[in-house]
Amino acid sequence: DVKVTQSSRYLVKRTGEKVFLECVQDMDHENMFWYRQDPGLGLRLIYFSYDVKMKEKGDIPEGYSVSREKKERFSLILESASTNQTSMYLCASTPPDRYIGNTIYFGEGSWLTVV
Amino acid sequence: AQSVAQPEDQVNVAEGNPLTVKCTYSVSGNPYLFWYVQYPNRGLQFLLKYITGDNLVKGSYGFEAEFNKSQTSFHLKKPSALVSDSALYFCAVRDIGGYNFNKFYFGSGTKLNVKP
Numbered sequence: 001d002v003k004v005t006q007s008s009r010y011l012v013k014r015t016g017e018k019v020f021l022e023c024v025q026d027m028d029h030e031n032m033f034w035y036r037q038d039p040g041l042g043l044r045l046i047y048f049s050y051d052v053k054m055k056e057k058g059d060i061p062e063g064y065s066v067s068r069e070k071k072e073r074f075s076l077i078l079e080s081a082s083t084n085q086t087s088m089y090l091c092a093s094t095p096p097d098r099y100i101g102n103t104i105y106f107g108e109g110s111w112l113t114v115v
Numbered sequence: 116a117q118s119v120a121q122p123e124d125q126v127n128v129a130e131g132n133p134l135t136v137k138c139t140y141s142v143s144g145n146p147y148l149f150w151y152v153q154y155p156n157r158g159l160q161f162l163l164k165y166i167t168g169d170n171l172v173k174g175s176y177g178f179e180a181e182f183n184k185s186q187t188s189f190h191l192k193k194p195s196a197l198v199s200d201s202a203l204y205f206c207a208v209r210d211i212g213g214y215n216f217n218k219f220y221f222g223s224g225t226k227l228n229v230k231p
Contacts, residue, residue: 004158031217040124042205042223043159050217058218090158094217101166103149104207104219106158 003027006091006107013114019078021110023091030096032074033104034058034066037088046089049074081114088112117142117210121222128196129230136191136225138206147209148189149219150180152202159205165189176200196229203227 004025013019025032031050035043035058045058047066055066063085067075074093078085091107119140128134140146147166151159163174170182180191191204206222 033219035221040223042121043221045218048218092158092219094219101147101164103161103164106151106160108158109156111156 004091004093004105004107006089006110008110009108010111011113013078013081013112015082015114017078017081017114019081019112019114021076021078021089021091021112023074023076023107024072025074025091025093025105026072027093027095027105028071029093029105030071031094032068033092033094034064034074034076035090035092036060037090037109043090046076078112081112083114086112086114117208117220119148119206119208119220119222121204121206121225123225124223125226125228127228127230130198131195134193134196134200134227134229136204136206136227138189138191138222140187140189140206140208142208144211146182146184146187146189147211148180148182149207149209150174150178150189150191151205151207151221152176153205153224154202162191162204196227198229198231201227201229 007022033048034046049055049068065077089110095102149164150162153159165182173179207219210218
């Protein structure tokens with residue numbers, strides 16, 4: 001089974017702190033994603049990466065950056081956390097593009113509270 | 116751009132009754148549609164997908180979905196609901212066009228409450 005692991009499930013950070021959310025997948029997937037989930041808004045794409053050191057902005061990249069130094073690891077960085085970044089963050093990955101029926105695999109989520 | 120809409124924030128159904136969770140989509144080109152379920156404090160889990168072929172697709176836990184091209188809908192159904200089906204359900208469409216290849220777009224989610 002595909003496993004996407006988010007190492008921190010629950011975090012509480014102070015306004016202005018730098019925050020790192022880590023994600024690791026064990027299936028050699030090329031594509032990795034960071035989503036943010038808020039009630040009534042569904043999942044919104046923050047950033048995605050289709051290869052090592054490659055990244056593309058999603059729909060809401062402001063206030064976030066990402067790092068992908070190794071294929072299996074995709075990190076989300078909040079340079080200076082703010083209270084409006086309190087949310088559930090979901091990491092996901094997908095296999096190579098060759099098969100359009102591939103689904104997307106999610107981690108368990110990281111609940112971030114910024115106080 | 117691709118998008119999906121889930122018109123109901125919440126669906127209430129009694130255990131044993133059939134359930135339907137609605138989804139409509141807007142895509143350019145062929146639609147590639149998915150349903151996911153999320154239990155409290157967990158990530159999303161894949162239920163089923165429509166890529167091509169039969170309009171009625173079957174998935175995990177007894178769920179099925181009906182693809183209707185003329186109504187641009189992909190409603191999730193189950194003949195007999197269980198209390199354990201209570202969860203948050205997301206419809207999604209996969210973008211396979213050019214630069215946005217491999218991006219998934221999600222609806223806002225529908226909370227399903229199944230009462231004993």
